[in-house]
Amino acid sequence: MTPATNPAYRRLSVEERRSQLLAAALSLFAHRAPEDVSLDDVAEAAGVSRPLVYRYFPGGKQQLYEAALRSAAEDLRHCFDEPRQGPLLPRLARALDRYLAFVDEHDTGFSALLQGGSVVETSRTTAIVDGVRRAAAEHIFRHLGVTDPGPRLRMTVRTWITAVEAASLIWLDEDKQPPAGELRDWLVEQFVAVLGVTAGRDPQTAAVVGAFAGDGPD
């Protein structure tokens, strides 16, 4: 590491400093509920003064929390980036691997956010989380090749996404058991099973299931 690239030895640009503060905040929110993290903690973790944190986030903790949440939501959306090539279920499995790695890394912060009841939770933070859910559903429809999902297919995909969230929270609660790989396979199988149920009532879903049933094992 040379002095020129080590943040401790040079002035950071505004953007770099902001990223550094957000990263420090995220690592704290990952292991403690937002209400148990103070601006002093963030300043200390980033090795800067409290006034500096306020200069970047004049709205204080609420603003910092929302910015950290937006940044985490952005990372979470990247988990869904998956080329639309090859068999469908392995694509889903790879996206779930990235998602579970994200959950693993953000841990308590992820729980606090999704379980609600946090004192820094507002309709704005809820909207950020809902935005990620909507993005996940849109990714799935795109991969399924569906441009205009009907109510039954929509409900199936959205409830499965909620089930994935619930399973990740339970997984964190149960000391990350079963292993992530087993949880991922189970979630993929759940996806196939719940679509299969809807396929019995909905021609659009039946067509989708028919399309990936031909994929075979990867």
Add this chain to the structure above:
Amino acid sequence: MTPATNPAYRRLSVEERRSQLLAAALSLFAHRAPEDVSLDDVAEAAGVSRPLVYRYFPGGKQQLYEAALRSAAEDLRHCFDEPRQGPLLPRLARALDRYLAFVDEHDTGFSALLQGGSVVETSRTTAIVDGVRRAAAEHIFRHLGVTDPGPRLRMTVRTWITAVEAASLIWLDEDKQPPAGELRDWLVEQFVAVLGVTAGRDPQTAAVVGAFAGDGPD
């Protein structure tokens, strides 16, 4: 209706007055987000003065909301009361019918509560809702005849309960389509499907599925 039994014509007991105020509050919370309901609205709906509402709920709106929520949670728990007799899936279908009738009746209030982000939501209100979820899971284990559910069966039942909640919220959002009866059948089929997936990995779940597979259609 005789004057002696009409609440408008006689003094209510403390318990009756309290119930009347809670019922008025619940009917308002059913159609508006908690933050859009004032104590004046509750007083007006109950046909009493604002000071009387305060006498019963000196903690103001937050206390009234929590009490109304506790009362709704109690009603919701009663949805799960189902004799442990006869084939399992029809028992589940009957409990879901009562649950969906509850969702139908409480409408917006149900959404506001479960979706979070309400200004009157606190860790206490979250705990009340979590208590209902836990009660639902315990009922299911009891009906399945399982006294010590392992992690995989627990995760399956808990994620299905979350999926039921998500489906009810989507259902309210989509003007209660598909009809409640179809939604109920779909949820029962989802239950069978997700347990079926877990049965492939977990002997305890496989035994449970074997037990109700013998029930046949009702």
